[in-house]
């Protein structure tokens with residue numbers, strides 16, 4: 103129903119995206135998209151590149167007088183760093199192609215070597231430029247529009263950091279709103295002040311060692327109607343779709359829904375969320391399922407976690423083999439992010455918002471927001487009368 107593609111290289115002129123399948127009449131502004139672009143650029147532990155970039159979305163199509171027209175929405179985000187790369191990343195073939203910045207040293211953990219072998223490229227820049235997490239700026243712009251659609255139906259999407267290195271946040275007893283407000287005010291996007299201090303110390307320790315550090319973010323979707331996704335086919339299961347989306351974020355190595363891997367440490371009676379009924383609705387007192395049962399939303403908050411490995415561009419020695427000489431070398435980089443977990447949470451929000459918005463489009467259809475809302479209201483009526 104809803105789909106998008108992104109294009110663009112990390113040091114090319116711009117990132118672009120086309121988002122298709124939105125209903126007409128959805129209010130969208132570049133200003134609102136830019137708020138999320140800025141959130142993605144923040145977070146303690148980012149490197150020098152973020153001082154160069156100040157991401158802004160230009161809307162090139164699909165919107166008129168502040169509202170979607172029902173056609174594809176096209177967005178452009180320029181790379182400020184492009185001006186420093188016009189020769190290396192030139193679109194036209196230069197008269198004398200430059201060898202400057204040719205990459206022959208694959209970084210362990212990055213796409214460099216696998217991509218070089220696959221696409222038969224002798225300059226690994228042709229791989230890393232597209233593999234770079236810079237591309238997530240375009241995904242965050244798409245996610246901001248998906249969130250805009252979800253907001254029309256009262257559905258909210260937020261994220262916070264639950265682990266950096268060995269330091270884990272404790273948010274027990276906090277409401278979703280408290281967690282969001284505290285995370286937004288935190289340099290590591292963590293809602294637990296004690297853990298925040300520890301996480302900053304972990305990032306500083308990694309920086310001191312000229313190393314990088316990973317962690318875990320959690321995305322929470324609130325006020326979700328029951329019945330998004332379906333149990334009937336593998337590719338319609340909402341948890342499967344969310345896992346794919348979150349796993350596709352650069353550096354993510356694990357995804358959990360609700361208690362996730364933690365369910366294995368408990369007996370069944372301590373895992374499954376008991377069902378209660380009061381005031382005309384079914385509800386749970388726990389949410390270990392993370393709001394999804396049988397591949398469908400069950401009406402509780404959706405909880406998705408993404409685990410990020412430490413990013414692969416490391417300033418200290420890590421061994422690899424040069425593709426020209428076949429000799430071992432130790433890599434040493436000029437600049438790198440130390441920790442991107444806070445930014446990854448914002449990216450997580452975006453990709454999760456897209457999947458939920460897609461599932462909403464599938465369930466409620468409609469060519470205009472008004473029509474979609476009528477269908478939504480009719481369904482909620484059915485659920486209430488069930």
Ligand code: EPS
Nearest residue numbers: 151152233234235236239415437438439
């Ligand atoms: C990235 C390397 C760094 C990051 C970049 C992702 O960029 P550079 O090579 O220019 O220093 O800053 O992330 C972004 C530019 C971004 O916007 O998130 C990589 O190799 O993946």
